Amino acid sequence: MSALAAVFAAAPALPLDEAGKYVAGAFVAFVGVIVIYVAIMAVRLQRMSRELTELHRAVEAREQGEAARAAAPEAAQR
Amino acid sequence: MYGKGLRALSLATFAALTATFALVFFYAPLDADQGFIQKIFYVHVPVAIVTLCAYVLGGIFAALHLKTHDRRWDLRSYVVIHIALIFNIIGLLTGAIWAKASWGHWWVWDEPTLVSFLIVFLLFATYQPLRFSIEDPERQARYAAVFAVMAGAFVPLNFAAVRAATATVHPRTFGTTEGGLPSQMAWVFVVAIVAIALLFALMCCYEIAAKQTRWQLRALRRRLLGSDAVAPLGRSAAPALGEPERRTRSGGTTSRNPAEAAS
Numbered sequence: 273m274s275a276l277a278a279v280f281a282a283a284p285a286l287p288l289d290e291a292g293k294y295v296a297g298a299f300v301a302f303v304g305v306i307v308i309y310v311a312i313m314a315v316r317l318q319r320m321s322r323e324l325t326e327l328h329r330a331v332e333a334r335e336q337g338e339a340a341r342a343a344a345p346e347a348a349q350r
Numbered sequence: 351m352y353g354k355g356l357r358a359l360s361l362a363t364f365a366a367l368t369a370t371f372a373l374v375f376f377y378a379p380l381d382a383d384q385g386f387i388q389k390i391f392y393v394h395v396p397v398a399i400v401t402l403c404a405y406v407l408g409g410i411f412a413a414l415h416l417k418t419h420d421r422r423w424d425l426r427s428y429v430v431i432h433i434a435l436i437f438n439i440i441g442l443l444t445g446a447i448w449a450k451a452s453w454g455h456w457w458v459w460d461e462p463t464l465v466s467f468l469i470v471f472l473l474f475a476t477y478q479p480l481r482f483s484i485e486d487p488e489r490q491a492r493y494a495a496v497f498a499v500m501a502g503a504f505v506p507l508n509f510a511a512v513r514a515a516t517a518t519v520h521p522r523t524f525g526t527t528e529g530g531l532p533s534q535m536a537w538v539f540v541v542a543i544v545a546i547a548l549l550f551a552l553m554c555c556y557e558i559a560a561k562q563t564r565w566q567l568r569a570l571r572r573r574l575l576g577s578d579a580v581a582p583l584g585r586s587a588a589p590a591l592g593e594p595e596r597r598t599r600s601g602g603t604t605s606r607n608p609a610e611a612a613s
Contacts, residue, residue, distance in 0.1 A: 289386070291385060291386040291387040291451055292386065294387060294390065294447050294448070294450065294451035295386060295387065295389045295390055295451075297447050298390040298393060298394065298443075298444040298447045298448065299371075299390075299393060301440065301443040301444055301447065302393050302397070302440050302443075302444060305436060305439060305440050305443070306549070309436060309553065313556060313557075313560065316560055316564075317560070320560075320563060320564060320567060323567050323571070324567065327567070327570060327571060327574060327575075330574050330575055331574060334574070
């Protein structure tokens with residue numbers, strides 16, 4: 273944090289007069305569109321993560337069912 | 351498995367963008383004519399260049415799809431055009447902001463550079479509705495590829511026509527008659543173009559990885575839980591991958607080749 277403050281202190285002052293708001297606006301528009309895209313990607317990733325969890329549960333349930341079926345004949349033989 | 355190299359590409363993009371912003375504000379000299387407003391060019395011009403190159407790349411990928419009938423080229427063409435449209439919007443927004451600061455108007459209709467960029471945007475904006483209007487995935491891919499090739503070929507022709515236009519007030523960033531850019535500015539421009547190109551490549555890679563992972567999840571769900579557990583595909587502008595199923599007219603799906611879907 274202190275290093276960042278040192279960089280800003282050493283950097284030359286920007287002539288943020290009338291043009292400052294337009295330059296800021298252009299860079300905010302650029303970053304804003306990218307952030308919106310990243311947010312959409314995050315929502316999609318969450319959905320996929322949910323689906324994957326659901327599939328994991330289905331596999332576990334199937335494996336437990338198979339184990340129970342395999343154990344049942346052995347118990348009957350005894 | 352699909353996100354191979356994404357971490358390295360993400361770090362490289364972050365480093366390049368940070369370096370670009372630092373160079374733009376603290377290294378590049380102020381333009382003698384435009385002053386501080388000219389800093390917008392370090393985002394606007396590279397975004398516009400990458401956008402136009404991406405449209406041509408989308409056309410090349412589409413041509414490869416037509417030649418090889420490989421679905422992966424259709425996916426690449428679709429994703430490249432999709433991300434290029436996002437970049438095109440950024441280019442239009444930053445250009446309008448610069449025009450307001452420099453000319454006092456958000457938009458000037460008699461300026462060929464602006465209008466031609468808008469025409470290219472509107473042309474490629476029809477790509478997604480075109481895909482959406484075709485139900486059969488194979489026909490969708492083929493027709494979209496033909497469109498992408500034609501529209502991709504239009505981009506350099508359009509660019510050349512605008513450059514040849516004489517009456518223009520839009521500045522020429524890499525102009526030759528005015529002597530071009532000073533070396534410090536040119537160097538920052540090159541870094542900015544590399545950073546924006548990296549960002550474009552990163553977004554394409556993320557999009558492709560997300561699409562492929564979604565389709566693999568769908569195929570896995572069908573294998574584990576059966577076809578009934580998978581929601582109907584319905585109509586989509588996005589390419590169908592791996593041909594695991596065919597979209598039906600009613601919006602439902604019929605399994606085509608489950609073994610292939612799992613591969």
